[in-house]
Amino acid sequence: MKVQGLELEIMGLLFLFVISMFVRTGEAESKTFLINCGSNASVNVDGRRWLGDSAPQTNFTVSSGIVASDSSFNGDLAYASLYRTARLFTQSLNYTFKGATGNYFLRLHFYPISFPAYNANESLFSVVANGLKLVSEFNVAGEISAKRSHSESSGSNSSAVLIKEYFLTVNAADFVIEFFPAKGSSGFVNAIEIVPVVDTLFVDLVNKVGGNGAKSSLDLSKRGIETMYRLNVGGSDIKASQDELQRMWGVDSGYMLTANAGAEIKNRSSVTYASDNQTLAAPLLVYETARSMSNTQVLEKMFNMSWKFEVDPGFDYLIRLHFCELEFGKANQRIFRIYINNQTSADHFDVFVRAGGKNKAYYQDYFDVVSPKISTLWIQLGPDPGTGASVTDALLNGLEIFKLSKNGNLASTETFGLKEGNKASRSRILWAGIGAGIASIAILAVLVMLIFSFSKRWRSERADAKNSSPGWRLFFLCGAITNGTDKEKGYLGIQNPVGFTATTRVGRWFTLAEIKAATNCFDDNLVIGIGGFGKVYKGKMEDGTRVAIKRANPQSEQGLAEFEAEIEMLSRLRHRHLVSLIGFCEEQNEMILVYEYMENGTLRSHLFGGKLQPLSWKQRLEICIGAARGLHYLHTGSERGIIHRDVKTTNILLDENFVAKISDFGLSKAGPALEHTHVSTAVKGSFGYLDPEYFRRQQLTEKSDVYSFGVVLFEVVCARSVINPSLPRDEINLAEWAMICQRQGSLGNIIDPQLQGQYSPESLKKFAGIAEKCLADEGKSRPTMGEVLWHLEYVLQLHEAWLHANAGENSSCSNHMLQVNGTPDEGKAEEVQQAARAVENTGSSLKMNDGE
Known part of the structure; x- marks a missing residue:
């Protein structure tokens, strides 16, 4: 009897669960609104029925507008019936949806159709949803043009359709969407889509960018959200029909700083969600493809995969990154850092650990405040070399960028301050522009006449100078003058x-x-x-x-x-x-x-790849010291200093006495002014030597030269090219490979065989320590060139002491006298070593000041 009662109880619970599911489904269906604007007919698109807004309806009303149609749509045939009609308006237009309390995705569909007396490409209008301003003085054609530029560069098949997507919480009984044309203009909308969403899609507590793990409360129940970007990283476009929430995912390559910086990879087995509350975050298709740095030979693995996005300045942004480890079946295999707008958002990021295994779909949210002066948002992923992971790599499967409303506004700050219908202001702006244009033309004409006159006179003077003085001449540069x-x-x-x-x-x-x-x-x-x-x-x-x-x-x-x-x-x-x-x-x-003329050519030609006599360890040290002196002079010889920006072994030349000289200053830049810490500039230099921090942030400092010089130091001791794609994957990048060997204490296994037995082990140890410090991931942890120079001179001192000690051991002199600097003295080598150790303990050791 007890068993029978238990069975009845279980059956009752199952019945209640099934009933609740049906009730839930019914609620969801009743709250979904799919509107085919400007039509009295319903159409089926991707298995969903869109209702014509001109036909009699019971759950929504439309206030006014003009019904328009055009058969010229040439995009996706499945959507042709939806985008061949639109509702035009020259005065305010309202859509009111009844009984729509809850969380929704609102999507507004725009396709500029042709209609007599109306130019959709010149439309200018605003949209407000339940008091939240979505767009202000909005031009559809301009947005489509910007969208197309990315679509074409990424190979996306996107047509000339624009879909604006928002996430809103509706607390009122009715959901009202209002359209307002600008004074003297018009507007249009092709389709409206309102899809209910569970309230767990977004959470309030999110990691703050640069907050060292601190979380920020976004208070999303009182804010609107606009989808700015949604990308399937490493994969193809994902259609709305392939996503449970009818979201569309684009291709990411058009937004990458270097499209080939990350290789595309795919899953090798089925992917599942890491937890039940993440099932709606993205379709599994997003997690089945990714970009990884591990196999690319376009950029070194020391650098990052970078995506750049245009955003509206002055707003808060929610960045959602989607991850799924597709290759490694255990922890500590792929560990990387995440940077958002040049700030470290996460380090020691191991997808396998965070998701709970291989092929587990997982996402992470970050919150960032974009300055009113900045209109770009950077997302960068790169290796975390200090973690000891088996590969220096990074991985990303998908990304989304959401803009959060500010004071009831989601419209761009560039247009939010404009007053609609302010015809007088626009007139003043127009006439001011015309006046400025006329003035500019007049000034330009005067400048052209002056330049022509000056050029004619300069050519005449130059011809006279050639005829009278064939020897030394004057070369005019910026502001150059002579008497x-x-x-x-x-x-x-x-x-x-x-x-x-x-x-x-x-x-x-x-x-x-x-x-x-x-x-x-x-x-x-x-x-x-x-x-x-x-x-x-x-x-x-x-x-x-x-x-x-x-x-x-x-x-x-x-x-x-x-x-x-x-x-x-x-x-x-x-x-x-x-x-x-x-x-x-x-x-x-x-x-x-x-x-x-430099008799002995480049340093590189004496290290490998030629038939020249190999350099001794002492010669290599003296060459490195000479190059360090040249760079130290560059950094300190003038008020602001000079950053070379292309330090490498082919730009270190050797004269007839093997004295090293720095060459090729074509990329050099003046250092930052006293009140600044860096020079903001485009990344230039040579792969293999580029400072990863400079590459990541486009912020050049003297420490960028220090990093490049650290690569040179390892190149000098190992005598191999800095990038060699023919080697095994872990050894392609010399700096990376040498750092691994240095930390494992096995650098001796990869040094130049020509040096075997010719160097002081202590000097090599100190030399490698200097190089390691130069290659610190962050510039503030690297030494200055002055400190590098000091330590290299100390290394030479150690080596010379070792040479003299060996010479003393091999000498036939009974008193084991040793010649040091031309002066015979017993036990001089030990004195040199003791003196060097004393100097090392004065505080200038290789434990560099992190604040430098």
Whole structure:
């Protein structure tokens, strides 16, 4: 009897559950509104029935408007019947939906159709939903144009349709959507879609960007949400019919800084949700594809996958990132960092751990406040090298960006302050624009006349100068001036900010005939190097001086900025460890620089890839010290300092005595002013040497040169290229591979075999420690070039002490005398080592100040 009673109780509970499900389903269906605007007929699209708003209805009403139709729609045929009709309006238009309390996705569909006397492309209107302003003075054609640019670059098949999506909480009995045309304009809408959503789709407590794990309360029940972007990362478009909530997911490649920075990967087994409350976050299709950095050879794995989005400034944003580990079946295999708008949002991010296993769908939300001065939002994922993960990699499956309302407004701040119908204001703006245009044309005409007059006079003076003085000449740069004495002496005058002219002998203005004579008419047999600027020739001037002549590619118009930057930098730089500029030529559209000739070529040519005699450990140390001195001078030799931006072994040249000199200043930038910490600039440099922090934030500092120099140090000790795709995956990137070996204490296994037995183990240990510090992920953790220089000199001191100690052991002298710096002294090696240890303990050790 007890068993029978239990069975009846279970059956009763099941019955109640089934009944509640039917009730829920009925409620959901009763609250779904699909409106085919401008039509009296219902249409079926993707299995859903859209009601014509002109037909009699019981659960919604429409106030006014003009019914319009057009058969020219050429997009998705399934939606043709929906977008061939629209409701136009020249005065306010209201849609009122009855009994719509709850949470909803509101989607407004726009397709500019042709209709007599109305130009949909010039429509301008505002939309308000239950008091929340959605758009203000909104132009559909402009938004579609911006959308198309991304669609075309990403290969998406999107048509000229715009869908604005919002998430709203409706507390009133009725849901009212109001359309207001601007004064003298009109508006239109093709379809309205209202879909009920469970209240767990968004939560109030979200991780704050840059908040070190702190959470912010978003108070979403009182705010509206607009979907700005929804992307299926690494996959194709996902149609509304493939998503339970009828969301559409676009392709991400059009928003990537470098589209090939992440390789597309797919799942190898079925994907499931990590928990029941995440089932509606995204369809499983999103989690079955991803982008991963592991197999790409376009960018080094030390750098990030980056997406850039245009957003409305001054709003709060919710960023949702979707993850699913598709490759690794255990923890600590793929650990990475997440950056949002150049702030660390998460580190030590292990998808396997957070989701609870492989092929588990999981998402993470972040909250960010975008400044009123910023109109872009960056999302970047990159490796977290300090975690000891098996691969330096990152992964992302999908992303969504939502804008949160501010003071009852979701409209762009650029248009929110405009008063509708303010015809007088618009008139004043129009006439002000016309006046400014006329004034601009007049000023431009005067400038053209002045430039023409100046150019004619300059050409005449230059011709006279050629006929009278074939030797030293003047090269005009920004603000350059000379007096008669300067011109006779062949000096370049640079006018400084306080008004006087500082003269510096920067070199000779060569004629093209002289350059051709020196290079045998640019004979390819004299080419000693080829770079982005052009070819470098070995030349011999008429007086017997050997020179290196860098000629820009005459077929390209690129390089003028680098040409001028090189002259400008070298005109005010003089140092034993910087290559000297002898002169230049700009005749007949040529751009040619003439340098002192460096007998022993590039440092790289002596490390690998050639048949030159290998460098000893002492020579390598002295070369590194020389290069460090040159860079230290750049960073500290002027008020703001100079950042080289392209430090690498091919830009470190060696003279006949193997003295190192830094070359190629075409990418150099003046350092930040005293009140700034960095220079904001586009990323330039050479892969393999680029500072990942600079790449990630586009913020250049002197520590960017320090990072590149750290790569050079490992290149010097390992004698291999910094990027070698033919090696196993973990060894492709030298900096990454060397850092792994350094931390495992196995660097000795990958050093240049030519060095075996020729170096002091203690000096190698200290040398590798310096390189490791230079490659710290954050610039503030890296040493300055001055500190690097100090420690390299200490390393040389250790090595010389070791050499002398070995020489003493092999000496036949009975008293084991040792020659140090030309002075014989017993036990000198031990004294040198003791002195070096004493210096090391003074506080300038490799434990660098994190605040630097």
